[in-house]
Each structure stands twice: as structure tokens, then as C-alpha cells.
Amino acid sequence: MDRKEWIKPYRDAIDLQFRLDEAAQRDVDQFFERVGQMAAGYADQAAFATAFMQSPLYQEYTSLFTKYQKMVVTQSGETVDEATVTMKKTAAKSAAKEHAKSMAGIELNAAISHMLPDEVNRIRWAGARALPVIGPIVQWIDNIKWLRRLLGR
Numbered sequence: 001m002d003r004k005e006w007i008k009p010y011r012d013a014i015d016l017q018f019r020l021d022e023a024a025q026r027d028v029d030q031f032f033e034r035v036g037q038m039a040a041g042y043a044d045q046a047a048f049a050t051a052f053m054q055s056p057l058y059q060e061y062t063s064l065f066t067k068y069q070k071m072v073v074t075q076s077g078e079t080v081d082e083a084t085v086t087m088k089k090t091a092a093k094s095a096a097k098e099h100a101k102s103m104a105g106i107e108l109n110a111a112i113s114h115m116l117p118d119e120v121n122r123i124r125w126a127g128a129r130a131l132p133v134i135g136p137i138v139q140w141i142d143n144i145k146w147l148r149r150l151l152g153r
Contacts, residue, residue: 003039006048007032014064018071019079031060 011032014020020028035057042048052058070081078086113121122130129135 003036003042003048006039006045007035010035010052010061014068017065017073018068019073020068020071024068024071028064031057031064035061 014028018024035052038052038055038057039048042051071079073079113124116124119130126135128138
């Protein structure tokens with residue numbers, strides 16, 4: 001078996017999970033050249049794998065995952081950095097849109113309130129409590145409910 005095949009699973013773990021820029025790709029290529037030189041000194045894959053796991057190169061290999069964590073490809077096909085930028089843009093657009101919508105609603109309510117008679121506005125804001133006969137009845141029912149909660153009945 002070719003020694004490059006011994007290294008392939010380690011290389012694939014990086015290549016499939018990360019979208020590396022040129023500098024990071026050169027760094028990873030140089031690292032795997034050193035791993036290839038190490039593999040050349042072993043006759044079988046099991047001996048190489050055992051030696052690799054116990055070598056400082058393996059610590060360097062695992063640190064590559066931390067070093068390039070922002071270049072991990074997410075399920076959407078973006079790197080973590082790209083996904084963060086996309087989320088920030090989406091949030092900014094959404095916040096601006098929601099703010100404009102909220103302000104339009106406030107302005108609309110203010111305009112409607114100015115156009116309507118005071119009696120209608122009282123009903124709009126206070127509901128049935130603002131009606132002459134029904135309001136005191138609703139208040140009386142609410143007082144009874146409040147007393148029941150207070151007395152535990």
C-alpha cells in the first residue's frame with residue numbers, strides 16, 4: 001500500500017471540513033509533507049499510525065482544527081466567518097425593517113387617534129370598561145375575581 005494512503009484519512013478530515021485560504025492551505029500542505037516524511041520510515045500502516053498518534057506531529061495535527069476553526073464549512077456551505085457575516089447582515093436588515101414597521105404602526109395609531117372622537121378612543125384603549133353601563137359591571141366582575149384569588153376561593 002502506498003504511504004500516501006496512510007495519510008489520506010487525516011488529510012481528508014481537514015479537506016472535507018474546512019475551506020482553507022491560500023496561506024492556511026500552504027501551512028497544511030507543509031504539515032502533511034512532514035507527516036509523509038515520517039510515514040516513509042515505517043514498513044506498515046499500523047506501526048505508522050501508532051507512532052503518529054504518540055508523536056508531537058499528532059498534537060500539531062489536532063491543533064490545526066482549532067487554528068482554522070473559523071474556516072469550518074457549515075451545513076449551508078459557508079465557512080463560520082461567512083455565516084457570521086451573513087447573520088449580521090440579515091439581522092441588520094431585519095432590525096431596520098422591524099423598526100420601520102413599528103414606527104409606521106405607531107404613527108398610524110396616532111393619526112387614527114387624532115381623527116376619532118374621544119368616546120371612540122376610550123373604547124379603543126379601555127375596551128368594554130369604557131362603556132357607560134357595561135364598564136361598571138366588568139369592573140365589578142373583575143373585583144370579585146380578584147377577591148376570590150386573594151381569599152383562595
